[in-house]
Amino acid sequence: MSFTTLNFLFFFAIVFWGYYLIPKRWQWIWLLVASFVFYAFSAWWALFYLAGTIALTYGGARWIDALEGKRKEAIKNCPKEEKSAVKKKFERKKRGVLAGVLVLLVGLLAFVKYTNFFLDIGFKLMGGEGESPALSLLVPIGLSFYLFQNIGYLIDVYRGQYEAEKNPFRFALAISYFPHLLQGPLDDYKAVSTALYASREFDDSLAVSGAKRAAWGFFKKLVIANQAASICNPIISAGGGYDGLSVITCMVLYAIELYADFSGYMDIAIGCSRMLGVPIAENFRSPYFSGSIAEFWRRWHITLGTWFKNYLFYPILRSKWCSSIRKGLKKHKYIANTLPNVIALCIVWVLIGLWHGANISYVLYGIYHGGFIVLETVFAPLYDKFHKKFPKVQKNVFFRMFRVVRTFALVTVGYYLFAPAAISLTKSLILSTFEWEWSEFVSFGYYNFRELLVVLFSTAVLVFVDAYGCREDRLPLSAWVAKQKAPVRYLLYIALIFSILLLMVYGGEAMFAYFKF
Amino acid sequence: MERNEILEKLNEIFRDVFDDDSITVTEETTSSDIEDWDSLTHITLISEVEDEFDIKFAMKEVVGMKNVGEMVDIIEREA
Amino acid sequence: MKRFFVKSVSILLCAFFLFYGMTALLLFGGPKAFAENYQQGYIYQYRALERAEGEKIVTVGGSNVSFNVNTDLMTSLTGIPAYNLGIHADMGYCYVFEDVEPFIGKGDKVIFPLWPFTKNDYGSTLIWITLEGQPDLIGNFISRHPVEALTSVGSFSLKKLYALTAGKFADGLKAKYGDETAWGYKASSFDPETGNMTYVREEPVSPYGVMLLNKFRFTPNNLSGWYVSYINGFIDRCRAKGAEVYLTYPTIMRESLAMTEEEIESYTSFAKEQFHAEFITDFLSVCYEYEDYFNIPTHLNSAGMDKYTAALANGLRNAMA
Numbered sequence: 001m002s003f004t005t006l007n008f009l010f011f012f013a014i015v016f017w018g019y020y021l022i023p024k025r026w027q028w029i030w031l032l033v034a035s036f037v038f039y040a041f042s043a044w045w046a047l048f049y050l051a052g053t054i055a056l057t058y059g060g061a062r063w064i065d066a067l068e069g070k071r072k073e074a075i076k077n078c079p080k081e082e083k084s085a086v087k088k089k090f091e092r093k094k095r096g097v098l099a100g101v102l103v104l105l106v107g108l109l110a111f112v113k114y115t116n117f118f119l120d121i122g123f124k125l126m127g128g129e130g131e132s133p134a135l136s137l138l139v140p141i142g143l144s145f146y147l148f149q150n151i152g153y154l155i156d157v158y159r160g161q162y163e164a165e166k167n168p169f170r171f172a173l174a175i176s177y178f179p180h181l182l183q184g185p186l187d188d189y190k191a192v193s194t195a196l197y198a199s200r201e202f203d204d205s206l207a208v209s210g211a212k213r214a215a216w217g218f219f220k221k222l223v224i225a226n227q228a229a230s231i232c233n234p235i236i237s238a239g240g241g242y243d244g245l246s247v248i249t250c251m252v253l254y255a256i257e258l259y260a261d262f263s264g265y266m267d268i269a270i271g272c273s274r275m276l277g278v279p280i281a282e283n284f285r286s287p288y289f290s291g292s293i294a295e296f297w298r299r300w301h302i303t304l305g306t307w308f309k310n311y312l313f314y315p316i317l318r319s320k321w322c323s324s325i326r327k328g329l330k331k332h333k334y335i336a337n338t339l340p341n342v343i344a345l346c347i348v349w350v351l352i353g354l355w356h357g358a359n360i361s362y363v364l365y366g367i368y369h370g371g372f373i374v375l376e377t378v379f380a381p382l383y384d385k386f387h388k389k390f391p392k393v394q395k396n397v398f399f400r401m402f403r404v405v406r407t408f409a410l411v412t413v414g415y416y417l418f419a420p421a422a423i424s425l426t427k428s429l430i431l432s433t434f435e436w437e438w439s440e441f442v443s444f445g446y447y448n449f450r451e452l453l454v455v456l457f458s459t460a461v462l463v464f465v466d467a468y469g470c471r472e473d474r475l476p477l478s479a480w481v482a483k484q485k486a487p488v489r490y491l492l493y494i495a496l497i498f499s500i501l502l503l504m505v506y507g508g509e510a511m512f513a514y515f516k517f
Numbered sequence: 518m519e520r521n522e523i524l525e526k527l528n529e530i531f532r533d534v535f536d537d538d539s540i541t542v543t544e545e546t547t548s549s550d551i552e553d554w555d556s557l558t559h560i561t562l563i564s565e566v567e568d569e570f571d572i573k574f575a576m577k578e579v580v581g582m583k584n585v586g587e588m589v590d591i592i593e594r595e596a
Numbered sequence: 597m598k599r600f601f602v603k604s605v606s607i608l609l610c611a612f613f614l615f616y617g618m619t620a621l622l623l624f625g626g627p628k629a630f631a632e633n634y635q636q637g638y639i640y641q642y643r644a645l646e647r648a649e650g651e652k653i654v655t656v657g658g659s660n661v662s663f664n665v666n667t668d669l670m671t672s673l674t675g676i677p678a679y680n681l682g683i684h685a686d687m688g689y690c691y692v693f694e695d696v697e698p699f700i701g702k703g704d705k706v707i708f709p710l711w712p713f714t715k716n717d718y719g720s721t722l723i724w725i726t727l728e729g730q731p732d733l734i735g736n737f738i739s740r741h742p743v744e745a746l747t748s749v750g751s752f753s754l755k756k757l758y759a760l761t762a763g764k765f766a767d768g769l770k771a772k773y774g775d776e777t778a779w780g781y782k783a784s785s786f787d788p789e790t791g792n793m794t795y796v797r798e799e800p801v802s803p804y805g806v807m808l809l810n811k812f813r814f815t816p817n818n819l820s821g822w823y824v825s826y827i828n829g830f831i832d833r834c835r836a837k838g839a840e841v842y843l844t845y846p847t848i849m850r851e852s853l854a855m856t857e858e859e860i861e862s863y864t865s866f867a868k869e870q871f872h873a874e875f876i877t878d879f880l881s882v883c884y885e886y887e888d889y890f891n892i893p894t895h896l897n898s899a900g901m902d903k904y905t906a907a908l909a910n911g912l913r914n915a916m917a
Contacts, residue, residue, distance in 0.1 A: 006747075020597055159577040202597045211604060294555075309556050310580050317560040318576065326564060337534075337561045345557075377557060384536065384553075442773045449766035450758045490607060497611035501750050502757075 001041040003268045004221050004506075011038065012272055019276055024199035028173055031196065031276070038178040039142075046140030049112075053105060054172045057150040060101035061157040061164035061171075067094050068160070098158045102151065109147050113139050117358035142182035144355060148307055149175050153189045155311050162190050170197055177278075179269040183262070185281040186303040192280060200277040210274030212478055215493070216465075217267025219500050224260035224458045226505035228253040231448045231455070232419075239425035243440035244433045251429075254419045255412045256459055259288065262301070286470030288411070291403035293372040296411060304355075308348050316344040338378060345374050356418075361426065365417040372410065454503050518596055523570075523589050530565050534558060544586030570596045619753045623724070624731055629759035635726040636783035637662060637683045641791030642695065642733070645679050651703040653678040653912070656696050658685030660709055660846045663780075663895040666905045667792040673909035676705070680791055687722045689713040693830060694740060702838035705916075707876070707908060708827075709846040710867060712818040715826075720748030725755065779891045797890045797897035804886050807893050811854040816866040824870045831872045841873045842915055847882045847904050849893035876911030 001008050015034045022030055040047055071090035078086050116134040123132035153175075157164045165171040174193040180186075232250035235242050242250075263284040273280045287300035297305050316322060322340040329336035353366015376383075387394050416426050445452070469476035481492060524542065531540050535553050548554040554562070563579055566572075566588065572595040582588055630636065641662075645654065653676050655665045661682040670678035681696045690713065700706060718741060727733045738745045785795035800807070831841040845864075855863070864879050888900030896904055 156577075159575065159580075161577045161581065202600070204597075204600055207600050208603075313556065314560060314576070314579060318563075318579070323564065341557050341560075380553075381536070439773055442769060446766040446769040446773075449762065449769075450755070453758070453762055454754070490610075493607050494611045494614065497608065498615050501611065501615040502754055504750065506747065506750075 001038055003265060004218060007041070011041075016272075016275055020202045027199050028170065028197050031177065032169060032173040035173065035176040035178040035181060039176065039181060042141045042182070043138075045138075046142075049108075049140040049143060050146060050176055051172075053108065053147055053150050054175050055168070056101060056104060057154050057175075058165070058168050058171045060097055061154055062166070063097050064094050064154075064158055065164040067097065094158060098154065101154060105147055105151055105154075109143060112137055112143065114354075114358045145184050145186065146175055146181060148186055149180075149189075152186065152307055152311060156189060165193065173197075177273075179273040179278075180280055183265055183269070184301075184303055185266065185269070185283040186307045187281050192278065195278045203277060206277055207275045209478065209482070210271045210276075212271070212481070212493070213274060214268045214271030215496055215500075216478075217264040217269075217271060219458070219496060220260040220264030220267060220462065222500055222504035222506060224455065224462060225257045225264060227451050227454045227458070227503065228257035228260065230505055231451050232257065236419050236425070236429065239420060239422075240428035240432050242432055242444065243437040244435050245438075245441040246444040247429055247432045249441075249444070251412050251415055251419070253455065254415050255288070255408070256455065256462075258415070258419075259284075260459075260462065286466040288408050289404055289466065289470045290407050291400065292376060292407060293369055293410060294376050296407055297369070297373070304352070308352060312351065313344050313348050316347060317341070334381065341377050342374050345370055345377065349373070357421065359421050361417045361421045361423060365414055368414050368417060458499075458503065518593070520589055520593065523592050523596075524585070526569060527566065527585060527588065530562070530569060534562050534565055542585045544584065544589060546585040547583065566592070572596055615750070615753075619749055622753050622756045623728060623734060623749070625729070627760060628729055629756045629763075630725050630728045632783045633725060634683065634781040634783060634785070635687075635722060637786040637791060637793070638681075638687070638726050639730060639733075640783075640786050640788050641679065641681050641683070644789065644791045645681060645696075645699050648677060648679060648699070651676055651705075653705045653707065654696060654699065655680050655682070655707040655709075655908070656692055657682040657709050657711060657846070658687070658689065658692075659683055660685070660711065660894050662786075662793050663890065664709075664847055664901050664904045665707075665908065666901050667790055669902055669905045670909055673906060674912060684719075684722055685711070685713075686719040687726065688718040690716060691718050691723060691737075693826075695736075697830065697833065700834050700837060700839045704834075704839040705912065706834055706839060706841045707844060707912065708841065709844050710875075711846055712814070712820070712823055714820075715822055716744075718744055720744060721751060721755075724749060724752035728752075728756070793901075797901075798899075799897060800886060800889050800891075802889075802891050807849060807886065807889065808851060810852055810893050812848050812852055812893065813854045813859075814863045815859065816863060819867060819870060828870075828872045835872075842876045842912060843867075843871055843873045844875060844877045844908060844911065845879045845882055846894060847884065847896060847900070849889050850880075850883045850885060852893035853883060874915060876915045877907055882907055 001011065011034075015030070019027055019030055036047065036050075039050055067090055071087065071094075074086045074090070075083055115137065116132075119134060120132040156162060165174070170193070173196055174189060175181075177192070177196060180192075232253040235246065235250045236254060266283045270280055270282070281303050283302050285299040285302065287296055290296040290299055317340055322344065325340050325343075326336045329339065349366045349370025350363060351366070352370075353363040356362040356365065393399050416429055420426055420429065465477050468480075481489060484492075524544070528540070528542050531542050531551070532538050535551060535558070537553075540551060548559070560579075563574055567574060570592050572592060574591065578587075578591055582591075653670060653674065655661050655667075655670075655678070659682070661680050662684075665678075665680055667678040667680055682692050689711070696706070723737060727737060779801060780793070780795045780797065782795075785793050787794045834841050853860075860879050864875075868875060882904055884896070884900055884903065888896050888903060890897040890900075
């Protein structure tokens with residue numbers, strides 16, 4: 001069920017009112033049922049994947065906990081000399097369970113999503129011509145997200161961060177919770193589950209704040225993203241046949257579209273969840289105001305970055321062979337510290353690219369971004385030296401603006417790979433970018449004039465809101481709104497809804513961009 | 518070891534890793550207080566601390582550590 | 597909780613009233629933004645049909661009717677008053693069929709150039725532009741398809757507001773830098789009394805190579821089960837009223853046909869056995885050469901239009917005999 005449909009509005013209205021009318025001890029059950037109903041609307045067969053992965057992870061986590069309990073018992077009762085041997089034995093067993101379940105979970109994802117991709121690569125490598133063999137597999141929507149949520153939980157339990165959840169249905173709720181089920185955020189299990197299992201009273205300020213947040217998400221998606229998409233998507237799918245300025249404009253529009261789409265979805269998810277009294281993680285923090293690619297990924301799809309950091313990047317860096325590299329090169333401090341980071345970054349970024357889709361374009365996209373981050377890491381000491389020598393530069397407002405513009409430009413260039421998701425289209429888009437024909441651009445301008453005006457106006461609002469909120473020392477704009485007198489507040493809400501009704505593009509084509517991941 | 522001894526040694530390590538002699542860490546110092554302390558340098562820092570005190574942090578400690586004070590707690594316990 | 601409910605519902609209702617109120621104003625009144633728009637041709641055709649008395653011929657379809665059937669010529673060749681209803685396929689064939697049916701009565705002849713379409717294809721965007729300032733037609737649309745009408749009417753407001761303001765600037769740019777001719781896509785292409793396209797098109801305006809970029813192919817698969825029963829339902833209902841429906845084929849530039857003779861044969865024989873009405877022309881004889889066309893392979897210029905009209909009139913005469 002897409003968030004920006006009448007169906008979802010009815011669904012959520014029922015869930016919301018029901019939640020506060022039923023006895024409190026049933027609230028979490030209500031949410032669990034609602035989440036499964038929500039998922040069933042996407043594809044009833046996908047419920048098997050959801051339930052299956054949840055059951056598998058639940059079982060694995062309980063088993064690891066049981067082993068841990070046995071270990072504690074064994075250590076208590078055994079003589080001192082054997083203590084470390086016992087410890088090692090149980091570590092091995094726990095690791096075995098973890099590995100087994102991870103292989104199954106990751107294997108499932110790989111099989112369902114990536115089989116055809118790898119078949120294609122293998123086929124081409126062996127010199128095959130024509131169409132490579134492919135299985136027709138339907139990928140259940142949201143699989144990449146809830147599988148990662150499951151994996152994160154299991155690894156956390158293995159690391160002893162918290163105990164496994166004993167109630168399978170409560171665990172199921174934490175994973176399948178409908179606001180974060182299909183597109184994230186990948187929540188911290190402990191934080192979100194504590195909130196989910198608690199029963200709550202209706203809280204007016206949370207409900208209002210949540211509704212405001214969700215409404216803002218509707219504006220971003222229905223107005224900004226859909227209008228921008230209606231202009232740039234046809235040109236991106238066509239790949240060629242347009243002049244350079246039009247193509248550049250379209251790529252910038254795509255940058256706006258992707259952000260408005262994905263962060264709009266997050267706003268709706270966060271807003272709805274807040275109305276239910278459950279805080280979920282932020283996923284965006286004015287990303288296009290970043291000064292560097294590294295900073296961009298701390299502000300864009302934040303929970304994905306955190307997930308990869310916790311469950312892949314750190315484990316790689318803490319692994320034996322990374323440590324041995326560090327020790328072996330101890331004499332050359334710079335290399336000893338930088339080389340492991342670079343290796344880990346390369347691995348992580350290829351996988352982040354691959355996570356986005358079974359397509360070489362996404363892998364290249366990951367390498368593109370990873371490349372910049374590696375460069376930043378490698379040249380970090382040089383930058384530091386430069387800025388120590390010329391401290392005024394860093395504080396200069398033009399320099400900061402330059403960094404923001406540069407980062408936005410680099411990210412937009414990256415979209416040449418990401419948007420069409422086909423190398424041939426990327427190639428022709430790049431070639432078209434260098435063919436400038438003023439009259440064609442003017443044509444593009446007046447044929448899309450109305451949509452461009454709407455995008456311009458609505459993006460200006462978005463930029464204002466994001467610029468206001470990107471400063472750490474200031475509360476977001478919604479806090480300012482909350483402080484205004486009632487008539488002003490109501491006027492603003494009415495204006496927002498009015499704008500959505502007037503400017504929106506609604507319809508079947510209006511699917512969320514990140515649904516396919 | 519005493520807590521302030523540990524803290525002094527940590528201070529040296531921090532200054533070395535971040536190449537900045539003006540750093541002075543306290544128990545409340547977090548990653549947002551030191552500009553270069555991000556996920557990339559965090560592991561370098563952890564490794565240096567492990568080497569210096571001859572201890573090994575568990576993964577959940579590496580990920581969950583909120584400030585220097587918690588780091589000191591763990592060192593106190595393990596060393 | 598009650599307070600929240602009351603607050604949120606009132607805010608929503610306020611916004612809705614403001615918005616739909618403004619939309620109603622824009623739909624029914626105010627300065628006309630689309631008076632010169634090509635879609636006005638549909639209103640001319642509709643009103644002409646309303647005024648028609650006695651036996652008549654009605655050709656229904658999309659722009660393949662307005663560009664290709666000359667009602668004045670059809671009238672003089674057959675001796676029966678002829679009307680068109682259809683100016684743009686994107687309005688949705690379903691919509692046009694629903695509009696034409698009430699006008700069909702005893703002794704009428706309906707001609708339909710066979711073109712496949714899907715269920716519920718309502719081009720609400722174009723429909724609203726067409727219906728600006730036509731309260732009776734607006735009422736029809738809303739009562740026939742309330743959900744579709746009300747969810748799409750919002751975009752009309754934006755289009756009208758834009759057309760009255762910034763749109764003028766864009767049109768200025770278009771006039772300065774763009775096509776010198778709007779290729780007949782204007783209200784003035786039509787005779788307001790009869791709805792006939794009187795815009796003179798002397799020769800093709802698109803280069804031959806560009807015309808070739810569009811290819812057309814029809815197979816029995818295009819004539820879905822739903823489509824066949826929809827058309828047959830229409831045919832049967834017209835017959836029950838004493839009218840008759842005659843099928844024909846749309847005109848398509850020969851070289852734009854991506855069909856072999858066998859494929860044409862299989863398509864036409866399938867159509868012949870599926871539909872309850874007879875075909876008054878065959879498939880290929882109404883497909884002409886480049887010289888007869890105008891801007892796209894399905895639109896004829898004035899000379900081609902008369903050719904096609906004569907072919908239909910001939911076929912109709914033979915069928916009636």
